[in-house]
Amino acid sequence: MLTVILLFSSLITYAIMLGTYLSQAKYKDGMIFAVTLPKEAAKHRDIERIRAVFKKQMTNISIVFAVLLIPLFFLSETFQALYFLIWMFVIVIGIVFPFRRAHRDTLALKRKNDWFVGARKVVQTDLRAMMRKNERAAPYWLYAIPLASAIGLTIYWMRDGMMLLGVTAIFTVLLLAFAGAAFRNARTKVYSSNSQLNVSLNQASRRIWSYTFFSLALVEVFHFYLIGCSILNENAVFNDLWIAIPMVFTIVPLVLILNANYKIKRIVNDAVASDGTIIYSDEDEYWGNGFTYHNPHDRRVFVEKRIGVGMTVNTGTTAGKWFIGVTIGIAAAIVIGVSFLTIYSELSPPVLTITEEQRVEIDYMMYSVDFPAEAMIDIALVNEIPQGWKTNGEATDTVARGHFRLNDLGKSRLFVYKNNPPYIRIQLEDEYIFYNEKDPGETERVYERLQQLLKR
Amino acid sequence: MIISLELESDTPLYEQLHNQIVIGIASGRLTPGERLPAVRQLADDLGINMMTVNKAYSLLKQQGYIVIDRRHGAQVNTHFDKAGALPPALEKQLTFIIAQAKIRGIDQEQFSAICQNIFSAMNKTP
Numbered sequence: 297m298l299t300v301i302l303l304f305s306s307l308i309t310y311a312i313m314l315g316t317y318l319s320q321a322k323y324k325d326g327m328i329f330a331v332t333l334p335k336e337a338a339k340h341r342d343i344e345r346i347r348a349v350f351k352k353q354m355t356n357i358s359i360v361f362a363v364l365l366i367p368l369f370f371l372s373e374t375f376q377a378l379y380f381l382i383w384m385f386v387i388v389i390g391i392v393f394p395f396r397r398a399h400r401d402t403l404a405l406k407r408k409n410d411w412f413v414g415a416r417k418v419v420q421t422d423l424r425a426m427m428r429k430n431e432r433a434a435p436y437w438l439y440a441i442p443l444a445s446a447i448g449l450t451i452y453w454m455r456d457g458m459m460l461l462g463v464t465a466i467f468t469v470l471l472l473a474f475a476g477a478a479f480r481n482a483r484t485k486v487y488s489s490n491s492q493l494n495v496s497l498n499q500a501s502r503r504i505w506s507y508t509f510f511s512l513a514l515v516e517v518f519h520f521y522l523i524g525c526s527i528l529n530e531n532a533v534f535n536d537l538w539i540a541i542p543m544v545f546t547i548v549p550l551v552l553i554l555n556a557n558y559k560i561k562r563i564v565n566d567a568v569a570s571d572g573t574i575i576y577s578d579e580d581e582y583w584g585n586g587f588t589y590h591n592p593h594d595r596r597v598f599v600e601k602r603i604g605v606g607m608t609v610n611t612g613t614t615a616g617k618w619f620i621g622v623t624i625g626i627a628a629a630i631v632i633g634v635s636f637l638t639i640y641s642e643l644s645p646p647v648l649t650i651t652e653e654q655r656v657e658i659d660y661m662m663y664s665v666d667f668p669a670e671a672m673i674d675i676a677l678v679n680e681i682p683q684g685w686k687t688n689g690e691a692t693d694t695v696a697r698g699h700f701r702l703n704d705l706g707k708s709r710l711f712v713y714k715n716n717p718p719y720i721r722i723q724l725e726d727e728y729i730f731y732n733e734k735d736p737g738e739t740e741r742v743y744e745r746l747q748q749l750l751k752r
Numbered sequence: 753m754i755i756s757l758e759l760e761s762d763t764p765l766y767e768q769l770h771n772q773i774v775i776g777i778a779s780g781r782l783t784p785g786e787r788l789p790a791v792r793q794l795a796d797d798l799g800i801n802m803m804t805v806n807k808a809y810s811l812l813k814q815q816g817y818i819v820i821d822r823r824h825g826a827q828v829n830t831h832f833d834k835a836g837a838l839p840p841a842l843e844k845q846l847t848f849i850i851a852q853a854k855i856r857g858i859d860q861e862q863f864s865a866i867c868q869n870i871f872s873a874m875n876k877t878p
Contacts, residue, residue: 417759421797423782424753426789484797491753491781594799 298373298693302380304543306365309387310358316604317395318354320586321347326413329395330586330602331402332578337411346401353394361387373692374638381631392585399586406580413578422494426484429498433480434506439473442513449517453524457699457707458687461527465520469513476509478598478607485600493567501560508556512549519545527685527701557605637661641690646697646711648731648742650749656722658711658731663689663698665709669749671724677743679717681730684708702728720746753781757798765800769808774817777828779874788818788826 320329323338329346337343364383368376406412446469450462480502487497522545526538582591589599592612597619601608609616646660650669657666682702689698689710696710707727712719713734720743722729732739753776757768776782788794791809795802809826812818816833820826838846853863 418756419759419798419800420754420756421794422754423776423789423794426793426797427787483799486754489754494754595796596799 298376299368301543302368302376303365306380306383309384310361313387313391314354314358317391318351320395320603321350321398327602329398329402330583331399331406332413332580333402333406333411334413337406337409340405340409342405343402346398346405350394350398353397354391357391357394361391372694374642374694378635378638381634385631392587395587396585403580420486421484422486422491422498424491425486425494425498428495429484430480430502432499432503434476434503434510436473436477438510439469439476439513442469442510442517443473445514445517446520449521449524456528456701458524458527460688461520461524465517468516468520472509472513472516476506479505479509482598482600482607483596487564487568497564497567500563504556504560508552511552515548515552519548527687529685553605637690641695641697645695645734646731648711650745654749656746656749658709658729660697660711663709663711665729667724672722672746672750673725674723675743675746675750676721677718677740678721679719681710681712681719718743722746755798757800766804766807766811769805770811773808773812775874777817779876782828784828784832785830786828787824788828790825 320327322328323333323335326332326335328338328343329350361383364386367379371379443466446462446465449465450459453459453462484498485494485501487494519542523542526542529538582589582594583602584590587601587603587608588611589602589608590611594610594612597610597613597615598607599610600606609619611617611620641661644660646658646663648656648658650656654669655666656669656672658664681696682704684700684702684705686696687699687701689700690696691698691700694714696712696714698710700708700710702708705728709727709729711729711731713732716732716734716736718732718736718739720729720731720739722731731742733742755769755772757765757772759765761768763771773782773788782788788809789797791802791805795805798805809818809820813820817829818826819829850863858866
């Protein structure tokens with residue numbers, strides 16, 4: 297099951313990477329391999345050569361990374377996740393090498409042949425477009441709708457112990473609102489010398505993007521709702537359906553974004569084709585690697601990407617440097633943290649002890665629990681655990697530890713080795729606890745001790 | 753109307769901005785009463801220092817090309833003194849230009865022709 301999810305993720309990664317970088321081999325938006333060139337230069341023989349080398353390298357690298365996925369099928373779930381994270385890390389860095397090489401070679405060729413385009417070191421804007429560019433953009437107050445919904449969901453889920461899911465939804469809405477605002481405040485784009493055209497094109501692109509981000513906020517709140525329903529679903533019959541629905545739903549945001557990008561490109565191309573004069577400026581020196589922007593003289597923290605869809609960070613600004621640093625820091629912390637926890641959990645499993653004060657203590661990382669003997673309403677030795685969902689904890693193909701919601705039983709804590717009966721089931725007032733040891737004989741001995749505790 | 757500033761030119765940025773706005777008003781690309789962006793917005797959009805834009809706007813305001821008030825921001829002036837006489841400062845600048853042209857061998861007729869071309873370019877619809 298995990299293998300399927302990881303393969304699906306790797307497929308998405310492939311599609312995005314290949315789609316973004318392969319399309320740079322064509323003459324687009326006045327550039328090839330993110331180097332601004334005049335149209336005639338694009339057909340030059342040396343450029344053809346660079347293109348051929350690029351295509352070959354991309355093919356080779358794609359095959360290598362596909363082959364590197366094969367070990368996934370042979371690893372246990374714990375190590376699959378770790379391996380996949382490493383694979384992602386390597387592919388993101390590695391798949392860019394052919395492009396960077398092509399970019400460097402094209403840039404050298406441009407300098408050698410003096411193929412400069414437009415004016416260098418010129419800044420431009422259109423006054424009228426600047427004043428009117430946000431006239432048709434989605435107003436900020438619209439975000440109150442998804443925000444209120446997310447807050448409502450959080451409150452609604454509090455009694456089911458799923459507040460964290462709601463908080464994540466709120467955070468997502470705020471993140472999308474922030475992204476929408478960044479697009480709104482982006483620089484006025486000068487498409488042509490016709491001011492009317494600049495006004496209408498700037499308005500159109502902002503209108504499309506701002507409503508796209510708003511739609512994304514609505515869609516994602518609904519997505520979180522679906523995920524919540526999956527977890528709360530206690531009817532085993534619908535389990536598979538509830539797994540499939542949220543997964544399929546991930547396509548919706550992707551479609552919305554690609555659609556917005558496509559619509560804007562089409563509107564701009566139609567308008568500019570009928571008008572004729574596009575204004576290009578040569579900013580190659582700030583786009584060092586082709587796709588990274590470094591300009592200490594530019595105050596903007598976010599700038600429109602040169603290749604691909606969306607915005608990228610200006611590493612020349614202090615805020616930009618922080619943004620990159622914090623993002624990488626968080627990513628590294630998560631990967632290192634999860635790896636550490638994974639290994640730690642292998643080495644020190646849960647332990648159930650009965651203390652002198654007649655308390656039962658189960659000690660395991662941050663999922664420890666303890667309660668007095670009287671809190672136990674019922675205990676039993678069972679051979680099966682009902683199906684359910686993890687709300688907070690770890691669940692692999694060998695163990696299940698943490699907070700879960702089980703069919704028919706509801707809130708439960710599990711500290712079990714899966715497929716290893718018997719399991720001790722303890723019923724408390726507001727939740728169930730399942731516990732077992734790696735050795736079934738040991739499980740039975742623990743059960744006997746608990747039974748004796750109850751008798752007293 | 754498009755503003756285009758050369759970062760490495762000998763002419764300072766505020767002067768380029770000032771001159772382009774004046775030419776914009778003369779050629780009709782900026783209409784009387786038309787709103788201009790706020791100092792900060794224009795500076796951000798062009799990626800130049802706010803003080804530069806401020807200097808250009810102050811100069812324009814001083815010379816009566818634009819008005820700035822707290823509520824409506826900056827606007828092109830609605831009413832220019834159409835007395836039809838060239839202020840002394842401008843006449844001095846013109847003397848200097850004509851002198852340089854004359855040294856380069858441009859006579860009165862040629863100079864008038866050049867002036868005519870410039871005038872008709874400004875009268876063309878934007």
